[in-house]
Amino acid sequence: MTFPLHDVLLLLKQEVQAYRVPVVDLIAVQTNDPFKILMATLLSARTKDEVTAAAVRRLFARAGTVEELSRLTTEELEQLIYPVGFYRNKARFLRKLPAVLQEQFNGAVPQDIDSLLTLPGVGRKTANLVLAVAFGKPAICVDTHVHRLMNIWGVVKTETPLQTEMALQQILPESSWAELNAILVAFGQGTCTPVRPHCDCCLIANQCPRNGVTPRAVKAVNKEMDMQQATDKKFISWNVNGVRASLKNGLLDVLRDFDADIVALQEIKAQPEQLPASLQNIDGYHAFWNPAKKKGYAGTAVLSKTAPLQIWYGLDEPRFDEEGRVLTLEFSDFYFINVYAPNAQPELKRLAFKQDFNLALFAYMDRLARSKSLVLCGDLNVAHKEIDLTNPKANVNNPGFSRQERAWMDSITEAGYIDTFRKFDASPGRYTWWSYRFNARAKNIGWRIDYFIVDESSDARVVDAAIHEEVAGSDHCPVSINFR
Numbered sequence: 006m007t008f009p010l011h012d013v014l015l016l017l018k019q020e021v022q023a024y025r026v027p028v029v030d031l032i033a034v035q036t037n038d039p040f041k042i043l044m045a046t047l048l049s050a051r052t053k054d055e056v057t058a059a060a061v062r063r064l065f066a067r068a069g070t071v072e073e074l075s076r077l078t079t080e081e082l083e084q085l086i087y088p089v090g091f092y093r094n095k096a097r098f099l100r101k102l103p104a105v106l107q108e109q110f111n112g113a114v115p116q117d118i119d120s121l122l123t124l125p126g127v128g129r130k131t132a133n134l135v136l137a138v139a140f141g142k143p144a145i146c147v148d149t150h151v152h153r154l155m156n157i158w159g160v161v162k163t164e165t166p167l168q169t170e171m172a173l174q175q176i177l178p179e180s181s182w183a184e185l186n187a188i189l190v191a192f193g194q195g196t197c198t199p200v201r202p203h204c205d206c207c208l209i210a211n212q213c214p215r216n217g218v219t220p221r222a223v224k225a226v227n228k229e230m231d232m233q234q235a236t237d238k239k240f241i242s243w244n245v246n247g248v249r250a251s252l253k254n255g256l257l258d259v260l261r262d263f264d265a266d267i268v269a270l271q272e273i274k275a276q277p278e279q280l281p282a283s284l285q286n287i288d289g290y291h292a293f294w295n296p297a298k299k300k301g302y303a304g305t306a307v308l309s310k311t312a313p314l315q316i317w318y319g320l321d322e323p324r325f326d327e328e329g330r331v332l333t334l335e336f337s338d339f340y341f342i343n344v345y346a347p348n349a350q351p352e353l354k355r356l357a358f359k360q361d362f363n364l365a366l367f368a369y370m371d372r373l374a375r376s377k378s379l380v381l382c383g384d385l386n387v388a389h390k391e392i393d394l395t396n397p398k399a400n401v402n403n404p405g406f407s408r409q410e411r412a413w414m415d416s417i418t419e420a421g422y423i424d425t426f427r428k429f430d431a432s433p434g435r436y437t438w439w440s441y442r443f444n445a446r447a448k449n450i451g452w453r454i455d456y457f458i459v460d461e462s463s464d465a466r467v468v469d470a471a472i473h474e475e476v477a478g479s480d481h482c483p484v485s486i487n488f489r
């Protein structure tokens with residue numbers, strides 16, 4: 006069935022009138038000034054709408070014109086726009102903007118894409134949005150929502166926003182280009198969210214092919230359950246395979262969409278001082294970094310909305326701890342352990358090291374679980390059972406599926422620890438890691454090696470567990486539990 010794009014866009018245009026208006030469009034309604042719209046668009050990238058709106062208010066109060074902006078220093082700009090994402094970079098771009106506008110464009114915002122792309126900090130997405138919103142010109146701003154939705158609907162089959170933009174230019178009439186972004190951003194934020202879209206209440210559910218989508222689970226609702234859910238905490242674990250790379254791939258958007266109480270990251274491959282401010286100061290979170298001594302290698306981090314009582318870095322064993330493998334936060338009624346287990350390496354060259362690590366971790370878990378609930382998560386670099394990888398026969402005794410590594414997982418579960426995902430889902434084909442080679446993710450040739458494990462006495466506290474295959478940005482996907 007061909008997706009009825011034209012009819013759907015008309016329908017959604019009506020639908021999103023009741024939704025929150027994206028911040029740049031809101032600012033455009035309030036001011037016809039292309040210069041202010043350009044500044045707001047620059048600030049809005051990788052930033053929550055509420056944060057952008059507040060920063061824009063502060064900035065406009067001091068710099069409503071090109072000349073006023075030219076009088077502000079970079080430090081003043083940083084203070085005015087903080088905490089928008091990448092505020093230091095954005096302050097530098099704003100600092101350079103007046104000179105470029107005055108010298109090259111007579112102090113006015115240019116009205117063609119090539120000229121806009123010469124402005125500091127302006128990429129294709131920003132340029133198209135300014136053309137469409139400030140000047141009402143035919144331009145398709147393809148951000149994460151437009152790119153995602155067009156692929157979910159099968160309108161395009163593209164890898165990058167630029168490919169999507171080019172494809173849409175061939176498909177859509179020019180008259181619909183300018184408003185496309187506002188409609189799909191509102192719909193993407195309100196209904197078809199990047200994580201667990203609300204297919205159960207979507208008005209185009211019957212037409213949508215839902216390519217690559219895992220909808221949110223809908224449970225029977227009653228008042229008592231509502232009350233209980235209000236106290237549930239959401240925990241996320243994700244091997245990001247380099248936190249700086251994942252930042253470029255939308256990490257902050259993913260964190261915002263999950264809105265988790267605790268986020269555990271593995272394989273951060275960065276020292277805290279190498280991180281941009283947007284990561285060091287994530288709105289609403291306390292951040293704890295446990296990097297490896299060796300630069301660009303391994304490492305763990307935890308973000309928590311609640312300040313922990315105590316933090317422990319490592320297992321008190323230097324050869325493991327210098328790789329930043331374990332990070333523990335203690336809260337009033339549970340311990341939270343984030344683990345990035347070593348890889349046994351080809352020909353099992355590092356198996357002995359990994360087995361020592363596993364034994365030390367097991368003993369550590371047992372020590373902590375004696376006093377309160379224990380939640381352990383992370384990339385354990387082992388698929389436990391045959392159901393947990395696509396090709397078990399071909400991988401017998403390969404790293405991650407060796408007899409010894411699987412035996413350790415057996416010992417954990419036999420001791421009463423619970424692999425929470427399997428508590429809720431016994432189906433095959435549910436994986437958390439796919440090789441970058443051979444188009445493995447698209448073919449779902451994968452391994453389930455990322456876990457949330459709890460101690461036996463905490464079984465009833467785990468009310469949901471999930472794998473979020475739909476979240477891209479790493480060769481692993483996030484896993485989560487809801488913990489009561």
Ligand code: SF4
Pocket residue numbers: 157196197198202203204207208209210211213214215218220
């Ligand atoms: S049915 Fe689901 S995937 Fe399709 S548009 Fe609606 S929310 Fe998105």
